[in-house]
Every structure is written in C-alpha cells, then in structure tokens.
C-alpha cells in the first residue's frame with residue numbers, strides 16, 4: 001500500500017484528482033487510475049493529473065528540447081486508465097494547482113509553459129481565470145455518428161486540437177437535451193485511437209456583440225459523458241465556424257452542463273491557433289491508500 005496525498009479540482013465540472021510526484025517515482029498503473037476515479041470505491045473524477053517534472057519522464061525529453069522553461073509536465077490519465085494527449089480543462093486546473101502548491105511562482109499576468117503529450121502549451125494567468133493556447137488545430141476526416149436518442153446517424157466533423165474530436169450539429173435544444181449519452185456513440189468509420197464526441201446546437205441568438213454562442217454536450221473518450229470538455233469546446237467552436245463560413249466570428253462562448261467556456265481563434269506566424277479560457281477550482285485535499 002502507498003499513501004497518496006491528493007487534491008480534488010475541477011474546471012466547469014470536469015473533475016480531476018491531482019497529486020505531485022516530481023521525480024516520477026509513483027508506479028501509476030491503469031488499475032490505480034481506475035481506483036482513484038471510481039466515484040463509489042475511490043475518490044471519483046473524470047481523470048487524474050500527476051504533476052511530474054518534464055525531466056523525470058520519457059515524454060518530457062521532447063518537451064524540454066523545444067522549451068527548456070517547461071519544467072512541469074501534465075501527466076493526464078482518463079478515468080478508464082488510458083492516457084490522453086491533452087486536456088483543456090485539466091491544464092487550467094493543473095496551473096492553479098501548481099501555483100497553490102508553490103511549485104511555480106509566476107508574476108502578475110505571466111505565461112506558464114507546460115509539457116503535455118500534445119507538446120508545449122502556454123497558459124496565460126489572468127486576474128479572473130486562465131487562458132491556454134491550444135496551439136494549431138487541424139481538420140480530420142468526417143464520420144457518421146450514431147447515439148441513443150438520435151433517430152438516424154448524423155455526419156460529424158473531425159477536429160484535432162492535440163487530441164481527437166468529432167463534432168455533430170443537432171437540430172435544436174430538444175434534440176440535444178433528449179440525447180441519452182449513457183453508452184459510447186458509434187463512429188463510422190471508427191477512428192483507430194477513438195475520439196471525443198461533441199453534440200452542439202446554436203444558442204438563441206447565435207451572435208451577440210460579435211461573439212457566437214453555442215451549447216454543447218460531450219461523450220469523452222475514456223470517460224463517458226462529462227459536465228464539460230475544454231478541448232471539446234474548442235473543437236465545437238472550430239467546427240461551427242467551419243460550417244458557418246466567412247461571416248462567423250473568431251470569438252465563441254460555449255455553454256456546457258457545468259458552466260461556460262470562451263474560445264478564440266487567432267493568427268500567429270506559424271498559422272492559426274485556438275485558445276480556451278475558463279475557471280479552475282480546487283475543492284479539497286486528502287490522503288488515500290493506493291491499492
């Protein structure tokens with residue numbers, strides 16, 4: 001048995017167990033992750049985030065070659081014990097945790113570079129929350145999406161923001177609210193590594209003060225339906241803008257069951273980036289015996 005000191009946190013209801021293992025000494029197994037995320041037999045969370053120094057794990061070597069300042073790596077695991085490349089809500093909560101634990105001490109509205117399996121991600125620390133630059137995004141293949149509550153499969157647009165997403169637009173609020181996301185939506189053709197699946201509808205009105213407003217529900221790869229998915233919100237806004245064409249803005253507000261997230265697309269020298277802003281909360285800390 002190993003005693004683990006953890007903190008529970010969330011970003012718009014997407015919840016995580018976080019702990020510090022600077023030198024990567026804890027043997028993290030899928031079984032241990034499933035235990036930590038179990039809402040009845042463990043702590044309960046959508047995912048686990050280990051704070052580990054980039055130099056302490058193999059994936060960190062590539063990170064440090066690109067950005068020597070990225071001292072900390074977000075070792076993110078889904079509740080089913082699989083690892084994922086990126087977590088948009090998780091990276092904000094992770095930043096908040098690193099600051100609260102005194103592991104980083106950024107000044108004022110500084111930017112913190114963090115290692116992730118999707119590469120280096122810069123987090124801007126603001127007075128009212130965190131903004132993460134999710135980097136470049138790309139279109140991925142279209143797929144048919146079948147889910148309980150949908151009479152017929154719908155076309156879904158593939159979007160990669162470091163991790164894979166398929167976004168489907170539904171007719172209206174009633175159709176979105178009528179979905180039963182108790183089992184994994186079926187994708188045709190099935191992506192080899194799976195995907196997070198987002199269902200979106202426009203809000204009424206869609207455009208307000210130059211910002212486009214949409215509502216979203218999500219079935220996360222390796223988790224199930226969650227109250228929010230940050231990278232999913234970015235993918236949903238990107239897909240909607242793709243469908244909407246030139247008249248669509250670059251500022252988006254995405255309402256999820258757990259709150260609201262802001263997404264912005266902006267030009268950089270290497271191509272268009274997408275950013276995600278939202279809250280991050282730490283709720284409680286404790287100790288648990290790992291099996």
Ligand SMILES: N[C@@H](CCC[C@H](N)C(=O)O)C(=O)O
Nearest residue numbers: 084087088089163229230231
């Ligand atoms: N909740 C996250 C995404 C977590 C990873 C995802 N389930 C995957 O497997 O890609 C977010 O806020 O982005």
